[in-house]
Amino acid sequence: MAVPATGARVVAAAAASNDSARTPPLTTILDLFDRHRSFLLTGHENPDGDCLGAETALFHLLKALGKQAHIVNPDPIGRSFDFLQRHTPFASARAETPLPEFDCAILLDCCQLSRVGHLGQRLQQSGVPIGVIDHHVGSENGDGSVCYVDATAAATGALVRRLFRQLDVPLTPPAAEGVFLSLIADTGWFRYSNADAEVFAMASELVAAGVDVSLIYDSLFRRRHPQSTALLCEALATHRLLLGGRLALAVLDRSLMDRASHIDFDPDEILEPLRSTEGVEVVALCKERFDGTVKVSLRARRDVDVQAIAGVWGGGGHKKAAGATMKMSLAAAAAAVEAEVQRALEAAGG
Numbered sequence: 223m224a225v226p227a228t229g230a231r232v233v234a235a236a237a238a239s240n241d242s243a244r245t246p247p248l249t250t251i252l253d254l255f256d257r258h259r260s261f262l263l264t265g266h267e268n269p270d271g272d273c274l275g276a277e278t279a280l281f282h283l284l285k286a287l288g289k290q291a292h293i294v295n296p297d298p299i300g301r302s303f304d305f306l307q308r309h310t311p312f313a314s315a316r317a318e319t320p321l322p323e324f325d326c327a328i329l330l331d332c333c334q335l336s337r338v339g340h341l342g343q344r345l346q347q348s349g350v351p352i353g354v355i356d357h358h359v360g361s362e363n364g365d366g367s368v369c370y371v372d373a374t375a376a377a378t379g380a381l382v383r384r385l386f387r388q389l390d391v392p393l394t395p396p397a398a399e400g401v402f403l404s405l406i407a408d409t410g411w412f413r414y415s416n417a418d419a420e421v422f423a424m425a426s427e428l429v430a431a432g433v434d435v436s437l438i439y440d441s442l443f444r445r446r447h448p449q450s451t452a453l454l455c456e457a458l459a460t461h462r463l464l465l466g467g468r469l470a471l472a473v474l475d476r477s478l479m480d481r482a483s484h485i486d487f488d489p490d491e492i493l494e495p496l497r498s499t500e501g502v503e504v505v506a507l508c509k510e511r512f513d514g515t516v517k518v519s520l521r522a523r524r525d526v527d528v529q530a531i532a533g534v535w536g537g538g539g540h541k542k543a544a545g546a547t548m549k550m551s552l553a554a555a556a557a558a559v560e561a562e563v564q565r566a567l568e569a570a571g572g
């Protein structure tokens with residue numbers, strides 16, 4: 223099979239077309255599946271539930287189509303997600319790890335090779351076509367030569383579910399479990415405003431297909447490390463209410479982040495309780511990284527578009543959930559976030 227020529231043609235077609243033509247119909251990603259034999263599925267660093275769930279579902283879809291598929295992530299999967307490995311193999315690649323053979327790579331829940339760690343560079347060097355399946359705004363303008371992007375979808379896993387339907391492939395229990403994990407990860411167990419009719423309809427059919435909901439809940443939320451409750455308190459205690467109580471800002475320094483990494487504590491856990499404080503419209507969590515940069519995670523309650531705020535530092539995401547990497551000190555990042563949120567609140571009318 224003339225794989226390099228096929229890949230080159232797909233890339234050329236995308237490069238030559240204008241923006242609207244870079245959002246091809248659903249059939250295009252299906253064509254990509256059709257043309258290739260062996261797929262490497264991957265996603266962003268520190269893969270979350272949507273990323274891992276979508277990878278799981280797509281893995282089983284490709285297998286059902288008679289293809290070879292390998293899930294290789296830049297980081298190992300977190301302990302709370304290890305139930306997925308009952309039915310689905312996950313690998314993580316360090317710089318020297320040999321990769322399985324593949325003639326096509328698919329990025330899930332992200333669109334840029336720069337977000338895939340060092341694995342991203344290796345994918346670029348491999349020269350294979352890159353497909354993107356994602357629900358983030360603007361992802362059709364990322365590194366995918368073929369994209370299936372729908373920013374109205376609640377989760378990337380929902381997009382993979384649609385592909386099953388399009389191809390008339392029945393959902394197996396492991397695939398259903400993957401889609402379910404995606405949905406609950408990105409809707410906060412159906413609490414956020416992105417939990418739309420498609421999400422609830424899918425949830426119903428996924429449970430009917432055999433998803434063990436309580437097993438997933440227990441795996442994700444009832445295996446807390448004994449020290450993590452103390453760390454949760456410490457992380458929450460860093461928060462301050464600013465801008466008249468409309469911004470909740472928490473700042474986690476390197477020492478706290480270091481201890482969090484040792485006990486598999488996810489600092490983003492504090493975002494939701496902070497968002498529940500009456501009067502808070504934006505939550506910002508600044509995390510100091512070991513390379514000296516600061517990762518800011520932003521959540522909005524109503525009218526403020528936090529994706530636009532994240533864009534100030536080259537980040538992105540969704541209107542109500544976004545993030546960015548800031549190349550500055552923790553104190554400078556906190557001050558910059560406060561200034562941008564103030565600007566956004568004023569622009570939103572008050």
Ligand SMILES: [Mn+2]
Nearest residue numbers: 272331378408
């Ligand atoms: Mn997602």
